[in-house]
Each structure stands twice: as structure tokens, then as C-alpha cells.
Amino acid sequence: GAGVSQSPSNKVTEKGKDVELRCDPISGHTALYWYRQSLGQGLEFLIYFQGNSAPDKSGLPSDRFSAERTGGSVSTLTIQRTQQEDSAVYLCASSPDLEAFFGQGTRLTVV
Amino acid sequence: GESVGLHLPTLSVQEGDNSIxxxxxxxxxxxxxxxxxxESGKGPQFIIDIRSNVGEKKDQRxxxxxxxxAKHFSLHITETQPEDSAVYFCAASMSARGQNFVFGPGTSLAVLP
Known part of the structure; x- marks a missing residue:
């Protein structure tokens, strides 16, 4: 398929462990976004990559969160020392210009 | 910065009625x-967009x-169908590159038989 792919689709981790979430954007899309969605809530912006520009990290909730985008394509969101409040669906989106296309998300549960 | 909000968190309409x-x-x-x-268990899907130099845009229903x-924009669904039941999110941005989307909290639309 040509859509945004996220892996894993579900992740259960113990409190205090580190997790890595992966996003494969649509080929050729220069922009990539990470959002977080808690149960029944809206979309909370985390980080935004645009081409070779410095990423907009203004939405990252703490220094336990970081993200990389290698070669302008695949992105990984890393959460260190996970806490229960990190439990949410993490959504990735990519965009060629304006419209953003979302993946199905990774549901993270911290126990 | 930008903030985006929806006027109603939930909306119930009868099948066949129009929704706003x-x-x-x-x-x-x-x-x-x-x-x-x-839709439940899925990522958000694009349905329609509009630029500021246009007052209205239509795509089927x-x-x-x-x-x-007034700094507001509205989604109109004509002859609302059961498959329209979902959470609808609005977002605003500046079209110049380097700007991220700011999403509203979402409106849950329930279509009643």
C-alpha cells in the first residue's frame, strides 16, 4: 500500500522501560508529523519535520520524548523511562504540501 | 500561536437530516x-479542505x-447517513511551509435511525 505505515500497531510496556515507535511516511512526502491522542481526546501535536529544516519540537511534553527522521524518510519516536500517563495512541502523518495523511497509529499501554 | 476549538463536543442527528x-x-x-x-480504531482521514481565498467548497455530500x-469554518454534511458517524476534527494552519497543523478537540457525530 501507499499509505503511512506505523509499527508496532500495539505496544504494551512496563513503567520505566524505553520504547521506540516507527513511522514509514508516504514516499516523496517532505513533511512528517507526530501527534498523540489520549482516549476520547483530540490530537496533541508532538513534533514536526519539514525537509532538511530543524524540526519543530515545541510539542514534546518532556525531555523523555525524542524523535528522529533519517534520510528524510522513516521516523522513530522514542520515549524513555515510560510513565503510565504516556499511554495513548501515537499518530504519524506525512504531507507533500498541505494535506496530511495519517497512519493507523500505535497504541501504547504502559503498565 | 493558534488555537482551534469546536463549538460542540457531540452532535446527534436523524438519518437523512443535514449536519453542521x-x-x-x-x-x-x-x-x-x-x-x-x-472512525473508531482508525487514524484520521482527510475529508475536505479550504483555503482562505475561497468562501465555500463542495465535494458531493x-x-x-x-x-x-468571524474566524470560524464549518463542515456541512447533507442527508447524513449512518456511515457518517465518527469523530470529526478541524485543523488550521498557515500554508507557508514550516507550519504545523493545530487541531481542535473533535466533535462526535452520532446518526440516529
Whole structure:
């Protein structure tokens, strides 16, 4: 398929462990976004990559969160020392210009 | 910065009636507005967008209208169907590259038989 792919689709981790979430954007899309969605809530912006520009990290909730985008394509969101409040669906989106296309998300549960 | 909000968190309509979901934004420099539909267990899906130089845009049963003076834009669904039941998110951004989307909290649309 040509859509945004996220892996894993579900992740259960113990409190205090580190997790890595992966996003494969649509080929050729220069922009990539990470959002977080808690149960029944809206979309909370985390980080935004645009081409070779410095990423907009203004939405990252703490220094336990970081993200990389290698070669302008695949992105990984890393959460260190996970806490229960990190439990949410993490959504990735990519965009060629304006419209953003979302993946199905990774549901993270911290126990 | 931008903030985006929806006027109603939930909306119930009878099947066949028309639906309107409103969204307010704060940044007058925003010039691109978009609606997403999210069904349970899925990521948001694009449904329609509008730029600030246009007042209305239609795509079959879906339309979006923009009121720049009032700084709000609306999603219109005609002859609402059961498959329209979902959470609808609005977002605003500045079309210049380097700007991220600011999403509203979402409106849950329930279509009653």
C-alpha cells in the first residue's frame, strides 16, 4: 500500500522501560508529523519535520520524548523511562504540501 | 500561536437530516483549513479542505464554508447517513511551509435511525 505505515500497531510496556515507535511516511512526502491522542481526546501535536529544516519540537511534553527522521524518510519516536500517563495512541502523518495523511497509529499501554 | 476549538463536543442527528459542525480559530494569519474524520480504531482521514481565498467548497455530500471575519469554518454534511458517524476534527494552519497543523478537540457525530 501507499499509505503511512506505523509499527508496532500495539505496544504494551512496563513503567520505566524505553520504547521506540516507527513511522514509514508516504514516499516523496517532505513533511512528517507526530501527534498523540489520549482516549476520547483530540490530537496533541508532538513534533514536526519539514525537509532538511530543524524540526519543530515545541510539542514534546518532556525531555523523555525524542524523535528522529533519517534520510528524510522513516521516523522513530522514542520515549524513555515510560510513565503510565504516556499511554495513548501515537499518530504519524506525512504531507507533500498541505494535506496530511495519517497512519493507523500505535497504541501504547504502559503498565 | 493558534488555537482551534469546536463549538460542540457531540452532535446527534436523524438519518437523512443535514449536519453542521463548527470550528473556531484564533490566528487571523491562518489561511488553510481542513476537516478530518476519524472512525473508531482508525487514524484520521482527510475529508475536505479550504483555503482562505475561497468562501465555500463542495465535494458531493460534504461542504466546508469559511467565515474569515468571524474566524470560524464549518463542515456541512447533507442527508447524513449512518456511515457518517465518527469523530470529526478541524485543523488550521498557515500554508507557508514550516507550519504545523493545530487541531481542535473533535466533535462526535452520532446518526440516529
Amino acid at each position: 459542525i463548527n470550528c473556531a480559530y484564533s490566528n487571523s494569519a491562518s489561511d488553510y483549513f481542513i476537516w478530518y474524520k476519524q 460534504i461542504a466546508v464554508t469559511l467565515n474569515k471575519t
